[in-house]
Amino acid sequence: xxxxxxxxxxxxxxxxxxxxxxxxxxxxxxxxxxxxxxxxxxxxxxxxxxxxxxxxxxxxxxxxxxxxxxxxxxxxxxxxxxxxxxxxxxxxxxxxxxxxxxxxxxxxxxxxxxxxxxxxxxxxxxxxxxxxxxxxxxxxxxxxxxxxxxxxxxxxxxxxxxxxxxxxxxxxxxxxxxxxxxxxxxxxxxxxxxxxxxxxxxxxxxx
Amino acid sequence: xxxxxxxxxxxxxxxxxxxxxxxxxxxxxxxxxxxxxxxxxxxxxxxxxxxxxxxxxxxxxxxxxxxxxxxxxxxxxxxxxxxxxxxxxxxxxxxxxxxxxxxxxxxxxxxxxxxxxxxxxxxxxxxxxxxxxxxxxxxxxxxxxxxxxxxxxxxxxxxxxxxxxxxxxxxxxxxxxxxxxxxxxxxxxxxxxxxxxxxxxxxxxxx
DNA sequence: AACGATAAGAAACGCAACGTATCTAAAGGC
DNA sequence: GCCTTTAGATACGTTGCGTTTCTTATCGTT
Numbered sequence: 001x002x003x004x005x006x007x008x009x010x011x012x013x014x015x016x017x018x019x020x021x022x023x024x025x026x027x028x029x030x031x032x033x034x035x036x037x038x039x040x041x042x043x044x045x046x047x048x049x050x051x052x053x054x055x056x057x058x059x060x061x062x063x064x065x066x067x068x069x070x071x072x073x074x075x076x077x078x079x080x081x082x083x084x085x086x087x088x089x090x091x092x093x094x095x096x097x098x099x100x101x102x103x104x105x106x107x108x109x110x111x112x113x114x115x116x117x118x119x120x121x122x123x124x125x126x127x128x129x130x131x132x133x134x135x136x137x138x139x140x141x142x143x144x145x146x147x148x149x150x151x152x153x154x155x156x157x158x159x160x161x162x163x164x165x166x167x168x169x170x171x172x173x174x175x176x177x178x179x180x181x182x183x184x185x186x187x188x189x190x191x192x193x194x195x196x197x198x199x200x201x202x203x204x205x206x207x
Numbered sequence: 208x209x210x211x212x213x214x215x216x217x218x219x220x221x222x223x224x225x226x227x228x229x230x231x232x233x234x235x236x237x238x239x240x241x242x243x244x245x246x247x248x249x250x251x252x253x254x255x256x257x258x259x260x261x262x263x264x265x266x267x268x269x270x271x272x273x274x275x276x277x278x279x280x281x282x283x284x285x286x287x288x289x290x291x292x293x294x295x296x297x298x299x300x301x302x303x304x305x306x307x308x309x310x311x312x313x314x315x316x317x318x319x320x321x322x323x324x325x326x327x328x329x330x331x332x333x334x335x336x337x338x339x340x341x342x343x344x345x346x347x348x349x350x351x352x353x354x355x356x357x358x359x360x361x362x363x364x365x366x367x368x369x370x371x372x373x374x375x376x377x378x379x380x381x382x383x384x385x386x387x388x389x390x391x392x393x394x395x396x397x398x399x400x401x402x403x404x405x406x407x408x409x410x411x412x413x414x
Numbered sequence: 415a416a417c418g419a420t421a422a423g424a425a426a427c428g429c430a431a432c433g434t435a436t437c438t439a440a441a442g443g444c
Numbered sequence: 445g446c447c448t449t450t451a452g453a454t455a456c457g458t459t460g461c462g463t464t465t466c467t468t469a470t471c472g473t474t
Contacts, residue, residue, distance in 0.1 A: 007422055007469050031315045034460060045423050050462065104314035108238045110379045111308040117379030124377055153393040162373045170331055172317050172324030186360040186402075191394060194401025214440050214451055241431060252452050257433070 008044075017042045017049060021063035030060055030105030057109045057116045060102055061123075069094075069129055080141035080192070084160075084184045087133055091164050092175045100169045124161070131157035138192065150196040163187065215251075224249045224256060228270035233305060237267055237312030264316045264323050267309055268330075276301075276336050287348035287399070291367075291391045294340055298371050299382045307376045331368070338364035345399065357403040370394065 008016060020042035024033055033056055039046045053059040075086050103120070110117035134157045141147045163183050168175055215223060227249035231240055240263055246253045260266040282293050310327070317324035341364045348354045370390050375382055 009421070009470065013422080029315075029318050031318060035462085036460060043423095045425090046462080047424095047464085048422060051421080055462090101315060101318040104311050104318070107311035107376050108236075108308060108315055111236050111238060111311070114379055117377070121377050121379070153389070155389055155393045159394065162370075166369045166373050169314050170324070170328045172314075172321055172328070182360070182362055186362045187366065187398060190401035190405055191398040192401065193404055194397035194399065195393075197400055197404060198397055216441065216449090216451070220451075242433085243431060246452095250452095252454085253433080254435085254453090255451060258450080262433090 013042075013044065013048070014052065017044065017052070017059075018063045018066050021059050022067065025060060025063060025102060030056075030102045033060060033105075035059070055109075057106050057113065058119075060106060061116070061119055064099070064102055065123065072129065072133065074136065075133075076140060080137065080144075080146045081184060081189060083137040083140065084188055085180060087137060088160060088164065088180045088184055088188075089177075091130065091160060092168060092180060095161075095164050095168050100165060103165065104169050125154075125158060127154075127157075130161055134160060141192075147192060148196040148200050150192070150199050152195075156191065156195065159191070160188065220251065220255070221259065224251065224259070224266075225270045225273050228266050229274060232267060232270060232309060237263075237309045240267060240312075242266070262316075264313050264320065267313060268323070268326055271306070271309055272330060279336065279340065281343065282340075283347060287344065287351075287353045288391060288396060290344040290347065291395055292387060294344060295367060295371060295387045295391055295395075296384075298337065298367060299375065299387060302368075302371050302375050307372060310372065311376050332361070332365060334361075334364075337368055341367060348399075354399060355403040355407050357399070357406050359402070363398065363402065366398070367395065 017038065021033070021038045024038050024041060028037075035046055035049055035056065038059065039049055049059065053062060072090060075083055077083050077086060103124075106116060106120055110120055131154075135152065138147065138150070138152060142149050160183075164175065164180075167179060167183065171179075224245065228240070228245045231245050231248060235244075242253055242256055242263065245266065246256055256266065260269060279297060282290055284290050284293060310331075313323060313327055317327055338361075342359065345354065345357070345359060349356050367390075371382065371387075374386060374390065378386075
């Protein structure tokens with residue numbers, strides 16, 4: 001056993017810690033994440049971690065944010081509903097792997113630490129590959145004349161993720177196809193039609 | 208100091224513990240809830256609590272469920288949007304007092320304890336005063352001919368609570384009036400119109 | 415190449431809360 | 445008034461916290 005492993009510093013060490021934290025998150029989840037375990041796994045010690053992050057929440061968020069979202073290929077099933085179903089299940093698949101438990105756990109602490117809440121909120125409301133996927137899908141539907149032209153409020157672009165996170169955090173179990181279908185059929189598609197109709201109506205009234 | 212306080216048992220003791228747990232929840236939140244503090248506050252001891260509940264999550268849920276929702280007076284501002292705004296802000300006011308942090312915290316543990324997830328899910332999807340308030344409001348709007356008649360899927364009845372919980376858990380801070388207005392104007396009202404339109408369209412096609 | 419500032423790594427700290435086990439004596443059922 | 449149940453008290457070992465102290469490897473500078 002070589003005791004000669006060189007002593008890491010700076011960015012290299014930071015990466016190793018974040019990798020270890022991510023692995024721990026995947027194995028035991030946020031609730032059982034301990035600084036000590038992360039330190040052990042990264043082959044370092046607690047003070048090194050505490051010098052960089054204030055606590056579990058910051059560390060977990062840093063580890064999470066570093067995982068770059070895999071850019072997803074464009075999709076076009078030919079119908080709005082079909083595209084949305086694919087999008088929703090992609091989100092759900094990615095979501096239930098990890099995110100929800102981390103989000104839930106971190107949120108619990110965000111209650112007392114506004115700066116953590118801010119980090120989290122910022123991350124989850126920022127435009128993302130996901131919101132632009134929504135734009136593309138709706139744009140395609142409009143081009144197909146499945147929908148009248150419409151403006152998407154930011155909140156509506158975020159809604160798929162919010163719906164899925166909500167559902168998935170409450171269930172614990174992975175979302176079923178029926179649930180995803182219900183989100184699309186009972187909520188999102190009607191919402192898009194309603195938005196388009198109301199915007200059209202407002203436009204007509206203005207003339 | 209009278210050491211003669213009678214020794215409570217059974218239901219009476221249970222109430223006292225749940226009251227103490229609820230008070231602790233309001234004071235320090237779920238993240239800092241400790242069994243020891245609850246025991247101390249209730250004037251009892253840890254084993255008594257562990258004999259009844261398996262851990263923090265179960266205790267917190269029990270304390271929460273026991274708090275009966277205050278039945279709210281009927282509301283009728285004369286418009287769908289107005290009624291919804293009142294409803295949403297009522298929910299938000301009640302929600303951010305406690306619920307979110309407990310839900311977030313419990314969800315963090317639900318990840319590893321399916322039976323807790325089930326309890327929580329059951330509680331949050333069950334018909335409630337809230338879902339019937341939605342029914343009433345929408346019913347009134349239909350009666351006023353603000354909306355065509357429509358069936359509300361269960362998911363749509365639950366949506367106001369879900370939207371507010373989502374927003375409120377992410378923000379940490381109490382929801383602003385603008386946020387509530389955005390939920391109503393960008394999401395819920397369009398959704399109702401879209402649902403009505405699609406249902407109407409489906410009906411017409413069937414004939 | 416030697417020096418000095420920086421920061422990693424190891425160890426130990428007191429603290430808080432965990433969940434459990436043991437014991438006593440008080441309450442309620444019969 | 446006996447007897448089963450169980451509340452309440454106490455103490456236990458354990459875990460992880462967040463911090464402190466100290467040694468020494470690494471890096472930038474001269």
